[in-house]
Amino acid sequence: xxxxxxxxxxxxxxxxxxxxxxxxxxxxxxxxxxxxxxxxxxxxxxxxxxxxxxxxxxxxxxxxxxxxxxxxxxxxxxxxxxxxxxxxxxxxxxxxxxxxxxxxxxxxxxxxxxxxxxxxxxxxxxxxxxxxxxxxxxxxxxxxxxxxxxxxxxxxxxxxxxxxxxxxxxxxxxxxxxxxxxxxxxxxxxxxxxxxxxxxxxxxxxxxxxxxxxxxxxxxxxxxxxxxxxxxxxxxxxxxxxxxxxxxxxxxxxxxxxxxxxxxxxxxxxxxxxxxxxxxxxxxxxxxxxxxxxxxxxxxxxxxxxxxxxxxxxxxxxxxxxxxxxxxxxxxxxxxxxxxxxxxxxxxxxxxxxxxxxxxxxxxxxxxxxxxxxxxxxxxxxxxxxxxxxxxxxxxxxxxxxxxxxxxxxxxxxxxxxxxxxxxxxxxxxxxxxxxxxxxxxxxxxxxxxxxxxxxxxxxxxxxxxxxxxxxxxxxxxxxxxxxxxxxxxxxxxxxxxxxxxxxxxxxxxxxxxxxxxxxxxxxxxxxxxxxxxxxxxxxxxxxxxxxxxxxxx
RNA sequence: GCCCCCGUAGCUCAGAUGGAUAGAGCGCCGGCCUUCUAAGCCGGAUGUCGCAGGUUCGAGUCCUGCCGGGGGCGCCA
Numbered sequence: 009x010x011x012x013x014x015x016x017x018x019x020x021x022x023x024x025x026x027x028x029x030x031x032x033x034x035x036x037x038x039x040x041x042x043x044x045x046x047x048x049x050x051x052x053x054x055x056x057x058x059x060x061x062x063x064x065x066x067x068x069x070x071x072x073x074x075x076x077x078x079x080x081x082x083x084x085x086x087x088x089x090x091x092x093x094x095x096x097x098x099x100x101x102x103x104x105x106x107x108x109x110x111x112x113x114x115x116x117x118x119x120x121x122x123x124x125x126x127x128x129x130x131x132x133x134x135x136x137x138x139x140x141x142x143x144x145x146x147x148x149x150x151x152x153x154x155x156x157x158x159x160x161x162x163x164x165x166x167x168x169x170x171x172x173x174x175x176x177x178x179x180x181x182x183x184x185x186x187x188x189x190x191x192x193x194x195x196x197x198x199x200x201x202x203x204x205x206x207x208x209x210x211x212x213x214x215x216x217x218x219x220x221x222x223x224x225x226x227x228x229x230x231x232x233x234x235x236x237x238x239x240x241x242x243x244x245x246x247x248x249x250x251x252x253x254x255x256x257x258x259x260x261x262x263x264x265x266x267x268x269x270x271x272x273x274x275x276x277x278x279x280x281x282x283x284x285x286x287x288x289x290x291x292x293x294x295x296x297x298x299x300x301x302x303x304x305x306x307x308x309x310x311x312x313x314x315x316x317x318x319x320x321x322x323x324x325x326x327x328x329x330x331x332x333x334x335x336x337x338x339x340x341x342x343x344x345x346x347x348x349x350x351x352x353x354x355x356x357x358x359x360x361x362x363x364x365x366x367x368x369x370x371x372x373x374x375x376x377x378x379x380x381x382x383x384x385x386x387x388x389x390x391x392x393x394x395x396x397x398x399x400x401x402x403x404x405x406x407x408x409x410x411x412x413x414x415x416x417x418x419x420x421x422x423x424x425x426x427x428x429x430x431x432x433x434x435x436x437x438x439x440x441x442x443x444x445x446x447x448x449x450x451x452x453x454x455x456x457x458x459x460x461x462x463x464x465x466x467x468x469x470x471x472x473x474x475x476x477x478x479x480x481x482x483x484x485x486x487x488x489x490x491x492x493x494x495x496x497x498x499x500x501x502x503x504x505x506x507x508x509x510x511x512x513x514x515x516x517x518x519x520x521x522x523x524x525x526x527x528x529x530x531x532x533x534x535x536x537x538x539x540x541x542x543x544x545x546x547x548x549x550x551x552x553x554x555x556x557x558x559x560x561x562x
Numbered sequence: 563g564c565c566c567c568c569g570u571a572g573c574u575c576a577g578a579u580g581g582a583u584a585g586a587g588c589g590c591c592g593g594c595c596u597u598c599u600a601a602g603c604c605g606g607a608u609g610u611c612g613c614a615g616g617u618u619c620g621a622g623u624c625c626u627g628c629c630g631g632g633g634g635c636g637c638c639a
Binding site: 051054056058067072073107108109154191194195297299310311313315316317318319324350353354355356376378427429436437441444447451454455457458462491494496499507511520521525526528561 | 564565566567568574575576578579581582583584586587588597598599601602603604619620632633634635636637638639
């Protein structure tokens with residue numbers, strides 16, 4: 009495999025350069041300013057939703073944080089802050105109350121709520137984006153499954169996670185690249201070629217070789233093409249075909265890459281030798297027992313590691329270092345690698361290598377993925393690429409569809425083992441969270457269609473007292489979105505977006521029950537439609553981050 | 563032995579710098595369609611947050627030890 013195939017196309021979320029303002033950020037700023045007046049040294053106050061709606065729309069622990077600094081009782085500080093905050097916000101707040109141990113509870117006005125919904129609609133697809141303080145150039149490397157077999161469900165989880173993470177980081181405001189590293193050199197590839205040769209010749213595959221039916225199919229296909237059939241040529245051609253097939257599967261899953269990097273290229277270009285040389289210049293390389301070692305113990309690893317084996321062949325480690333060096337030389341300042349749990353023991357070594365290359369701490373991260381189990385009536389399927397009995401990502405997509413596949417694969421934190429209940433994933437009902445969220449979106453679109461038939465052209469403002477609790481709750485949840493994005497991006501957890509989307513859908517369905525939209529009195533229909541519009545913006549945005557379609561009707 | 567992850571409702575899991583009465587889904591029981599999509603909504607039951615200490619005005623969250631589960635510790639990739 010040489011060269012880089014063109015990147016596939018997937019929907020991208022537009023990154024924003026300037027940090028936008030949003031209603032919640034503005035409130036947060038007011039609190040911060042009020043606290044700053046009390047003196048220095050107070051930690052950044054929190055602004056969150058209180059546990060019960062009666063307590064207010066927003067709650068801050070500012071007074072409790074300030075109390076020890078100014079040496080006064082929390083509730084005492086709180087009452088002063090409450091006055092100051094109320095004055096700063098002005099007409100948008102109904103009241104600022106002191107509650108419990110010293111919380112500041114804010115009750116916002118109806119007008120503020122409705123204006124906030126309008127802001128969301130105005131921001132559209134940009135709402136929630138560009139929330140990161142310090143944008144970085146981040147390269148996410150993920151999947152990178154060996155090109156010796158089809159993409160399994162486990163690799164599919166890497167794909168869904170890595171792709172959503174890349175979308176999320178870009179949306180949050182980082183510059184993001186996505187890359188697949190093809191391990192097209194070394195012993196496994198040799199074995200792969202020998203396995204194909206064996207199948208062509210009708211022999212059994214060699215010890216530890218690849219036995220799946222796809223190997224025989226590859227053999228037939230390559231044999232039909234004619235040309236050389238030695239094991240090395242077979243391996244090369246086999247890898248090419250496998251990579252094509254892997255790319256097709258991933259694109260089907262709406263996962264694309266900006267670049268496919270080849271390990272073989274690193275061998276041929278001399279990049280590996282250069283990397284070893286660079287390490288040698290730093291005095292971290294030595295020879296022992298005919299092998300070449302990297303002194304990783306100086307950099308946090310628990311033993312030194314071999315770069316070049318006694319037989320003169322590089323280990324897997326050496327090209328990996330060369331590859332990471334190349335990524336940095338291409339201008340990325342943070343490399344995020346998504347690895348399987350079985351590579352956990354490799355993290356310290358790679359981090360040591362990065363340090364050996366002189367990279368500052370914080371320029372390399374590894375996200376470790378846990379396994380996926382498919383459940384069907386309690387039965388578990390174990391997945392192994394070496395044998396022929398694995399479950400492929402294509403199989404899963406055929407079974408439950410792309411949307412459900414993507415949603416379920418990022419439903420849990422990537423570092424937690426995942427069980428997928430196929431029966432549930434197949435179900436087209438409210439039990440299935442994918443359809444639950446999509447249905448909310450379709451329902452909103454349906455409302456807009458109905459409203460177009462019966463438009464509210466009164467131009468009146470919404471009547472006073474018309475903001476129902478369910479409506480207030482929905483708007484407040486929608487306004488959380490920028491914070492949700494910032495948090496999910498910071499902790500590299502796109503699954504949080506899925507959970508949040510479900511909350512939005514749930515609040516929307518409750519709103520739908522309590523608040524008549526089409527046919528409401530003049531002024532109110534338009535105002536409520538604005539809330540629906542805001543909900544549609546946020547749900548569509550969440551779904552896009554997850555690579556899931558937002559249907560207009562179902 | 564060393565390192566990493568995990569232990570929260572019957573099940574699967576959320577719980578962001580420590581904050582108010584620890585949440586959701588599934589499952590179970592019972593209700594709701596002559597009005598905007600019932601792929602929806604509402605109500606009900608269930609917790610020594612693995613155990614024991616410690617720090618704190620306050621601990622599921624932080625610290626220490628222990629118990630239990632998973633994974634990793636190759637001149638394989």
